[in-house]
Amino acid sequence: MVPVFPKISLKSEVEEYLRNVFTNRELLATLGSEETEIKFEALLSRLSHPPAFTSVRVNTCLATIGHVKKLLIEEIQKQFKEWTTNSIPVLEHPKLPDVLLIPVIGPRINLHRHSSEVIVGAQCGNAVLRGAHVFAPGILSAPKYIDGKCKRGAKEFTGPKVFVGNGIAELSRDQVFCSGVTLRGIGIRMTEAVYMSPSFDNLLPGFVFLQNLPSVVVSHVLNPKPGERILDICAAPGGKTTHIAALMHDKGEVLAMDKIANKLEKIKQNAKNLQLQCIKAFCYDGTKALDTEGNRDGQEGPPYPPESFDRVLLDAPCSGLGQRPNMACACSLKEITCYQPLQRKLFRTAVHLLKPGGILVYSTCTITLAENEEQVAWALASFRCLQLQQQEPHLGGEGMMGAGLSRDQLKLLQRFDPASVISRDFDVYSSELDLSQQVHLINSANEDTIGFFIAKFLKVDGV
Numbered sequence: 003m004v005p006v007f008p009k010i011s012l013k014s015e016v017e018e019y020l021r022n023v024f025t026n027r028e029l030l031a032t033l034g035s036e037e038t039e040i041k042f043e044a045l046l047s048r049l050s051h052p053p054a055f056t057s058v059r060v061n062t063c064l065a066t067i068g069h070v071k072k073l074l075i076e077e078i079q080k081q082f083k084e085w086t087t088n089s090i091p092v093l094e095h096p097k098l099p100d101v102l103l104i105p106v107i108g109p110r111i112n113l114h115r116h117s118s119e120v121i122v123g124a125q126c127g128n129a130v131l132r133g134a135h136v137f138a139p140g141i142l143s144a145p146k147y148i149d150g151k152c153k154r155g156a157k158e159f160t161g162p163k164v165f166v167g168n169g170i171a172e173l174s175r176d177q178v179f180c181s182g183v184t185l186r187g188i189g190i191r192m193t194e195a196v197y198m199s200p201s202f203d204n205l206l207p208g209f210v211f212l213q214n215l216p217s218v219v220v221s222h223v224l225n226p227k228p229g230e231r232i233l234d235i236c237a238a239p240g241g242k243t244t245h246i247a248a249l250m251h252d253k254g255e256v257l258a259m260d261k262i263a264n265k266l267e268k269i270k271q272n273a274k275n276l277q278l279q280c281i282k283a284f285c286y287d288g289t290k291a292l293d294t295e296g297n298r299d300g301q302e303g304p305p306y307p308p309e310s311f312d313r314v315l316l317d318a319p320c321s322g323l324g325q326r327p328n329m330a331c332a333c334s335l336k337e338i339t340c341y342q343p344l345q346r347k348l349f350r351t352a353v354h355l356l357k358p359g360g361i362l363v364y365s366t367c368t369i370t371l372a373e374n375e376e377q378v379a380w381a382l383a384s385f386r387c388l389q390l391q392q393q394e395p396h397l398g399g400e401g402m403m404g405a406g407l408s409r410d411q412l413k414l415l416q417r418f419d420p421a422s423v424i425s426r427d428f429d430v431y432s433s434e435l436d437l438s439q440q441v442h443l444i445n446s447a448n449e450d451t452i453g454f455f456i457a458k459f460l461k462v463d464g465v
């Protein structure tokens with residue numbers, strides 16, 4: 003990979019912790035020290051770069067994938083017409099019938115760099131590399147010659163920085179720093195990003211939902227059926243909730259919970275945009291969602307009696323270290339390692355709320371053992387009623403060694419590992435792709451994703 007960006011910047015205690023995880027004794031004994039070290043360095047480097055594809059989920063309740071694909075190709079041509087005459091491929095995923103993939107173009111190492119510099123925060127820079135424009139709140143400093151006499155807002159920046167692309171200012175310094183109101187609109191319209199992806203700001207609303215590929219896999223693995231009662235215990239902003247409802251053809255009940263009130267509005271808004279009626283969202287602490295008193299029978303909202311749901315999704319709050327691109331993470335080791343107890347409390351509630359014969363899917367967007375394989379080992383030891391299940395589709399790798407799980411158990415887990423990426427040696431835009439190139443592209447779309455983890459359990463009888 004071309005080293006456009008340095009590897010992800012982490013606090014040294016966090017990097018050390020991760021190094022120990024990814025060079026653990028079991029891995030060292032199997033792969034050897036050289037390979038584990040190379041893979042770990044590759045991981046740190048991959049994390050600062052975006053995944054190779056933008057994936058969008060099509061709302062198949064409203065339109066066919068073919069129809070949306072046609073609309074999307076037209077929209078992308080419009081957005082990209084100024085800088086390329088080549089057509090940008092939009093691919094259908096052979097294993098995910100509701101996913102369209104658009105290759106991310108880059109890194110564009112020869113991009114001419116303008117001398118006038120605007121500094122944005124790390125989060126904003128990450129969004130730019132996934133196709134976003136720069137929104138005003140993301141701007142930290144701007145040169146004095148953009149326009150206006152305003153003194154506030156730094157005019158220079160001396161900290162570490164990386165070049166993410168060129169754009170045109172749509173607001174003056176005065177408007178960004180001195181208007182006295184919190185601006186929400188576009189501050190810089192990007193014209194050339196180092197990694198080019200289409201902007202999905204208000205693009206085909208209702209028809210598409212921008213969602214990382216492993217996140218789309220989760221709801222397919224849960225495999226909800228029309229008419230069932232499903233609980234999504236940590237649901238905001240509702241990416242998976244709305245996917246579950248769509249897979250059920252909007253028939254049945256999807257109960258979505260989140261602890262944070264203003265995030266709940268996002269679930270409701272997304273359900274409304276996608277015209278899904280079977281979702282009901284509640285602001286509630288998932289750890290308290292089990293009704294132990296037995297007096298809530300028949301109520302719509304939480305807490306719920308034991309064994310109320312056919313399927314439960316626990317897409318757990320986590321350290322989020324699988325997110326890409328991520329140039330810098332300022333979290334301390336304490337912050338990174340604080341999630342395991344909360345995840346276990348939520349898991350315990352989820353198991354109790356699940357009917358015998360029901361399915362529980364546990365997922366995270368992080369790469370640590372503590373929040374993934376160790377949680378599975380704990381769950382299997384704590385709940386004899388749970389059996390690990392085969393996942394369909396299984397597009398990621400198997401679970402990582404180091405948590406004491408057997409080889410057969412690891413095979414049932416799905417870990418998307420950004421370190422195991424296939425590099426492509428052909429230009430996706432130069433010509434029509436032949437079949438083997440298309441297969442290669444889809445394989446790289448399955449591998450070059452955010453870091454993610456999925457486990458699927460069957461509850462064979464009561465807890």
Ligand SMILES: C[S@@+](CC[C@H](N)C(=O)[O-])C[C@H]1O[C@@H](n2cnc3c(N)ncnc32)[C@H](O)[C@@H]1O
Pocket residue numbers: 217235236237238239240241242243259260261262265286287288289317318319320
């Ligand atoms: C990984 S995110 C969920 C993403 C979501 N499933 C989606 O696909 O859009 C985890 C969510 O858990 C919520 N959360 C954290 N602690 C919680 C708790 N005790 N009960 C319910 N939700 C919680 C957070 O507010 C956050 O929105």
